[in-house]
Amino acid sequence: MxxxxxxxxxxxxxxxxxxxxxxxxxxxxxxxxxxxxxxxxxxxxxxxxxxxxxxxxxxxxxxxxxxxxxxxxxxxxxxxxxxxxxxxxxxxxxxxxxxxxxxxxxxxxxxxxxxxxxxxxxxxxxxxxxxxxxxxxxxxxxxxxxxxxxxxxxxxxxxxxxxxxxxxxxxxxxxxxxxxxxxxxxxxxxxxxxxxxxxxxxxxxxxxxxxxxxxxxxxxxxxxxxxxxxxxxxxxxxxxxxxxxxxxxxxxxxxxxxxxxxxxxxxxxxxxxxxxxPVATLYDELKDPELRNEVDALKQRVSALESTVEALSTDSDGDGVADKFDKCPNTPAGTQVDGSGCPIKFPEPDTASLSTGSYPNIQFEFDSSVLKTSSYPTLDQVSADLRESGATLTLEGNASEEGTEDYNYQLGLDRANSVKNYLVNSGVAADQVNVVSNGELKPVASNATEEGRQLNRNVQFKK
Incomplete structure (x- = not known):
């Protein structure tokens, strides 16, 4: 040559x-x-x-x-x-x-x-x-x-x-x-x-x-x-x-x-x-005990959810709300009801008893909108309070400064929707929960350190 x-x-x-x-x-x-x-x-x-x-x-x-x-x-x-x-x-x-x-x-x-x-x-x-x-x-x-x-x-x-x-x-x-x-x-x-x-x-x-x-x-x-x-x-x-x-x-x-x-x-x-x-990153489950434990916990939760599918499909009064979550059973046919199975014409419930300041922020991993199992107890408490009070709640999704501003806005919105889906699946009416995204614009800590960036990957509860 x-x-x-x-x-x-x-x-x-x-x-x-x-x-x-x-x-x-x-x-x-x-x-x-x-x-x-x-x-x-x-x-x-x-x-x-x-x-x-x-x-x-x-x-x-x-x-x-x-x-x-x-x-x-x-x-x-x-x-x-x-x-x-x-x-x-x-x-x-x-x-x-x-x-x-x-x-x-x-x-x-x-x-x-x-x-x-x-x-x-x-x-x-x-x-x-x-x-x-x-x-x-x-x-x-x-x-x-x-x-x-x-x-x-x-x-x-x-x-x-x-x-x-x-x-x-x-x-x-x-x-x-x-x-x-x-x-x-x-x-x-x-x-x-x-x-x-x-x-x-x-x-x-x-x-x-x-x-x-x-x-x-x-x-x-x-x-x-x-x-x-x-x-x-x-x-x-x-x-x-x-x-x-x-x-x-x-x-x-x-x-x-x-x-x-x-x-x-x-x-x-x-x-x-x-x-x-990057190839090794795909194998984190093989070497990261914390992630493996989280995956095992998710598998157990899926198994428990599958076992309740038949019960959730039972709707005796035909109002579209399963008996397990129906707070107003035997509703007359044709009555419009909310997510709890109660008629919408009922008086507005007192929302003053719902205090969003008592709920900790829901944290997420880097570039992820998947809920962590450690967040479930907080979300279960929020669901119970919303179903009991009938109050409305706004979920604000946030992200750290890695990536573009447009990408972080969508990431914050995805995180807020993940929390809303959990609450709705647990029996909260969809119209009780609003979602917004702040993207990277409202950090709760400095983005100059990894500890601060971890705190900024969250969803906050607002009235």
């Missing part, structure tokens, strides 16, 4: 990844709350060694008959900034600099295809050291596996990366394989086509594009810090990375093996999206 094909494949892969990530994120927003509940930015530093060859093979200007691990290494280091778009994909900007060294086996030399001004055109060279002034690239980072995938918070992540970048470099060729002897150095003379013998230039570094392809492993050291171990193969678009060698027909390449630290940025109250595991 030539360099042009590699560039096209990388470009198509990044565009497809960004498009699929956008679609996946739109779906995640409905299920998991979206990126707003996570930290998505990180910055990292790294350092390591370079080698003038890559694991997939191929040839360079130097390196004939030299084993894969027989080249002396040189230092290389850099920084990176990453934006995480989902639990499996992010975009990372990398900036590196350092040196690369390459040499032939003893006795094997290369000849420069165009000598520096004043250099001996018959001189041969056995090694080269390249100074990389900078290498900047934009990379797509794919997290494709974790060792502890069924845990809510991962601790070890595998990743692969591919990208495209630009680098500036200057090679120096030496007569010996230990960077000694007569040297060829074109620094200060770069600027035009190096394969044109009559070229003139005044630049210290040549420039080329390159494609980095890497693999790595990350270890979570703390909530903010991760250890990054990686290996990157860099495929350049230059045949002069190690100097202009006669007969070199393929683009040069080198590898970078590194270790580094990555630091997560953002609010400490949010989870780092890099380590989030």
């Amino acid at each position: 030539n360099y042009s094909t590699i560039k096209k494949a990388v470009t198509c892969s990044l565009i497809a990844a960004l498009g699929f990530t956008g679609a996946a994120q739109a779906q995640d927003t409905k299920v998991f709350g979206g990126r707003s509940q996570y930290r998505t930015w990180s910055i990292g530093v790294n350092g390591g060694i370079t080698s003038p060859n890559v694991l997939v093979g191929g040839s360079n200007s130097f390196g004939r008959q030299v084993g894969l691990f027989e080249h002396p290494v040189r230092e290389y280091y850099g920084i990176n900034v990453r934006k995480q778009f989902s639990s499996w994909f992010g975009l990372q900007l990398d900036a590196n600099r350092g040196r690369i060294f390459a040499h032939n086996q003893d006795g094997l030399t290369e000849t420069a295809s165009w000598p520096a001004a004043g250099a001996d055109p018959n001189q041969t060279y056995q090694s080269a050291e390249t100074d990389v002034q900078y290498a900047v690239s934009l990379n797509g980072v794919f997290q494709f596996a974790t060792i502890d995938f069924l845990r809510r918070e991962n601790a070890v992540n595998f990743y692969a990366s591919v990208g495209f970048g630009l680098m500036a470099f200057n090679p120096v060729m030496y007569a010996n394989n230990d960077a000694t002897g007569t040297a060829w150095d074109n620094k200060g003379n770069w600027g035009q086509d190096p394969f044109n013998r009559d070229f003139q230039g005044d630049k210290d570094y040549s420039r080329t594009s390159f494609v980095p392809v890497g693999l790595g492993l990350k270890f979570k050291l703390s909530d903010r810090v991760a250890l990054d171990l990686g290996y990157t193969m860099n495929f350049t678009d230059s045949r002069s990375l190690f100097g202009p060698v006669v007969g070199n027909t393929s683009s040069d390449k080198f590898s970078y093996t590194h270790a580094g630290l990555e630091f997560s940025l953002g609010s400490r109250d949010k989870e780092d999206l890099t380590w989030a595991n």
Whole structure:
């Protein structure tokens, strides 16, 4: 595969990844709350060694008959900034600099295809050291596996990366394989086509594009810090990375093996999206005793409700209210009745005895309108008071500030309707209960802390 094909494949892969990530994120927003509940930015530093060859093979200007691990290494280091778009994909900007060294086996030399001004055109060279002034690239980072995938918070992540970048470099060729002897150095003379013998230039570094392809492993050291171990193969678009060698027909390449630290940025109250595991969230019932107990309690309640279905279907006076909840049995046929089975023409009951201030707020979990079993005793008391007094009640649904204002308004309305459905199913007349939503506009506590946000996910009772 030539360099042009590699560039096209990388470009198509990044565009497809960004498009699929956008679609996946739109779906995640409905299920998991979206990126707003996570930290998505990180910055990292790294350092390591370079080698003038890559694991997939191929040839360079130097390196004939030299084993894969027989080249002396040189230092290389850099920084990176990453934006995480989902639990499996992010975009990372990398900036590196350092040196690369390459040499032939003893006795094997290369000849420069165009000598520096004043250099001996018959001189041969056995090694080269390249100074990389900078290498900047934009990379797509794919997290494709974790060792502890069924845990809510991962601790070890595998990743692969591919990208495209630009680098500036200057090679120096030496007569010996230990960077000694007569040297060829074109620094200060770069600027035009190096394969044109009559070229003139005044630049210290040549420039080329390159494609980095890497693999790595990350270890979570703390909530903010991760250890990054990686290996990157860099495929350049230059045949002069190690100097202009006669007969070199393929683009040069080198590898970078590194270790580094990555630091997560953002609010400490949010989870780092890099380590989030949405699949494990679906298995909470397998590992969360509190949730399992709640599910078991709901199953028992459903079983009890099923056993009373036959009794609830009995309506002796035919007024549409089951005998179990009919406070006015034997109502004459055709009489309009309320939810308690009593004629609507009866005098309005005294509502002064209903005190909403005595009822605690009904609390909900994050992004949920499902009633918790711990709320049932309060709701049963409210139902009994409403059926006894005939009073009316307003339910105000509220939400914390996660998500958009429109989404939180609907979430508050869903929570208020959940409470109303419970009361109506327990025998309260539907017209005794009104529902409104405040969304995120009337918090009872600060939304700056998780404790405050939990208190703001509620339904309040108002006259």
